[in-house]
Amino acid sequence: MKYIVILGDGMADEPLEELGGVTPLEYARTPNMDWIAREGRCGLLQTVPDAFEPGSDIANLSILGYDPAESYTGRGALEAASMGVDLAEDDVAYRCNLVTIEGGVMEDFNAGHISSGEGAQLLRDLDAVLGEVRFYPGISYRNLMVVPGGEGAATTPPHDIVGQPIEPYLPKGADAGILLRCMEASRAVFADHPANRLRVQAGKLPATQIWPWSGGKRPYLPQFQDKYGLAGGMISAVDLLGGIARLAGMEVITVPGATGYLDTDYEAKARYAAEALGRLDFVYMHVEAPDEAGHMGSVEEKVRAIERLDEVIGLILDVPNLVVAVLPDHPTPIRTRTHSRDPVPFAVLGKGTDGCRAFTEREAASGSYGLVQAVDFLEMLFSR
Template sequence: MKYVVILGDGMADDPLAELGGRTPLEYADTPNMDRIAREGRCGMLRTVPEGFEPGSDIANLCILGYDPRTFYTGRGPLEAANMGVALRDGEMAYRCNLVTVRDGKMEDFNAGHISSAEGAELLRALDAALGKVRVYPGVSYRNLLVVPGAHGAGTTAPHDIVGQPVAAFLPRGDDAEVLLDSMEVSREVFADHPVNLRRREEGKTPATGIWPWSGGTRPSLTPFLEKYGLSGGMISAVDLLNGIARLAGMEVIRVPGATGFLDTDYEAKARYAVDALDRLDFVYMHVEAPDEAGHMGSVEEKVRAIERLDEAVGIILDRPDTTVAVLPDHPTPVRCKTHTADPIPFAILGKGRDNVCAFSEREAAEGSFGLMQAPDLLPLLFSR
C-alpha cells in the first residue's frame, strides 16, 4: 500500500454572503475531493495546539506528527534547512519578508509578489551593507536573515498586519536592536535601488524594506523513516515545507513549474507525486495557492485555486493501491486575510466509508472520525 497526503494550504474558510452562504470549498466544483469524501471517511482536525500561533509551520509539523512543544524553535531555521544555510552555535535564523510599508502602514507583506531574481538583487545589495548580520535570498518575497550571538525577539508575521500601522508590531526583546537596525539599513539601500526604480516605472509595488519574524535555532527532528517505518517524500514550492522534510530525512521532490503562487503547475505536482510512489511509501503534496488567495482577500482566486487543485487530485486517484488523504493545514479566511486556528476538514479514501457526500467544512464535521488531533492523522493513515 502507498500513501498520499494532498494539502491545500489555507483551503478552509468561513461561509461567505457572496457565495450564497457557502464556503469556497462548498462553492467550488470539486468532483475528485468529493469522491474521496463520498467513498471514504471524514472528520475534523485540530492542527494548532493551544498557545501556538496558527502558522503553516506549526500546522504542518503537527500533521506530520512532530509536536511543536518538542520540536519547534521558529520558522526561520526550518526555511534555512532547505536553503542550505547551516546555522552555527549561537546563531538564529529569522524569516525575512520583502515588504511594502508606506505612511507607516503595512501595505503589502510580499512587495507585489516580487520575483525571485529581483529579490536576490535587492538582498545582495543589502548583504553588502550589513555587518555581521547575513541575508540569504529565497523564493520571491520569502528570504532569510541570520543573526550571530542571538537570543531571540518577539516578532509579528507581516501577513497578519496588512493595512495596519506597523509601529505597534516592530521587533521587541533581546535581538530587537539588531533587527531594527537591519530594517533601517534595508530602507536606505532599497529606496533608490535599480530594482525598485524599474518596478515603479512599470507600475509595480516596490519593496521598501525587510521584515524579519519567527526566529529560532536549528531544531532536531526524528527521522521520518525511524518514526513511521516508511520512506517519505515532500512536494512543495515553499522553503518551509521542504525544510521540514530535509530535517526529517524525507526526499525533497523538485517539480518544474511549481511556484508557490496561484500560477503553480498543479497537475505537474500530481504527476510527480504518482511517479515518486514507485520508489517511496508516502508522499506529502503541498499546494500554497489557496493560502495566497486567502491573504489576497480574493474569493474568486480562492475558488479557482481549489478547483485547479481538484483537477490534480484526479490524477492521483487514478493510481491503484493508494490511500489518499485531502485536507488544508489551517483556514485562511478571505474576510480576515490571515490564518485562524479553527479545526479543518479532512477526508481519507481507503479507511472505510461513512455517510458524508462532499468535501467541505460542514460536511466533514458530520464525519465518522469526529474531531481528532493532528499528530494522530498519519498513524491513522498508515494503520492496517
C-alpha cells in the same frame, strides 16, 4: 499500501455572503475531492495546539506527527534547512520578507510578489552595507536572515497586519536592536534602488524594506522512516515544507513549474507525486495557492485555486493500493486575510465509508472520525 496526503494550504474558510452564504470549498466545483469524501471517511483535524499561533509551520509539523512543543524553534530555522544553510549553535535564523510599507502602514507583505531576481539584487546591496548579519535570497519575497550569536525576538508575521500601522508590531526582545537597525538600513538602501525604480515604472509595488520574523535556532526532528517505518517524500515549492522534510530525512522532490503561488503547475505536481509513489511509501503533496488567495482577500482566486487542485487529483487516484487523504493545514479566511486556528476538514479514501456527501467544512463535521489531533493523524492514516 501506498499513502498520500494532498494538502491545499489555507483551503478552509468561513461562509461568505458573496458566495450565497457558503464557503469557497462548498462553492467550488470539486468532483474528485467530493468523490474521496463520499467513498471514504471524514472528520475534523485540530492542527494548531492552543499554546501556538496559527501558521503553516506549526500546522504542517503537527500533521506530520511532530509535536511543536518538542520540535519547533521558529520558522526561520526550518527554512534555513530547506535552503541548505548550516546554522551554528548560536545562530538565529529569521524569515525575512520583502514588504511594502507606506506611511507607516503595512501595504503589502510580499512587495507585489517581487521576483526572486529582484529580491536577490536588493539583498545583495543590503548585505554590502551590513556586516553583522547574513542574508540568503530565497523565492520571491521569502528570504532568510541569520543573526550570529542571536538570542531571538518577539516578532509578528507581516501577513497578519496588512493594512495596519506597523509601530505596535516592531520586534521586541533580545535581538530587537539588531533587527531594527537592519530594517532601518534596508529602507535607506531600497529607497532609490534600480530594481525598485524599474518596478515603479512598470506600475508595480516597490520593496520598501525587509521584515524579519519567526526566528529560531537549529531544530531536531526524529527521522520520518524511523518514526513510521515508511519512506516518505515531500512535494512543495515553499522552503518551510522543504526544510521540515530535510530535517525529517524525507526525500525533497523538486517539480519544475512549482512556484508556491497562484501560477504553480498543479498538473506537474500531481504527475511527480504519482511517479514518486512508485518508489516511496508516502508522499506529502503541498499546494500553497489557496493560502495566497486567502491572504489577498480574493474569493475568485481562492475558488479557482481549489478547483485547479481538484482537477489534477484524478492523476493520482489511479495509483494502485493507495490510501488518500485530502485536507488543508489551517483556514485562511477571506474576511480576515490571515490564518485561524479553527479545525480543518479532512477526508480519507481507503479506510471505509461513513456517508459524507462532499468535501466541505460542514460535511466533515459530521464525519465518523470526529475531531482528531493533528499529531495523531499519520499514525491513524498508516494504521492497519
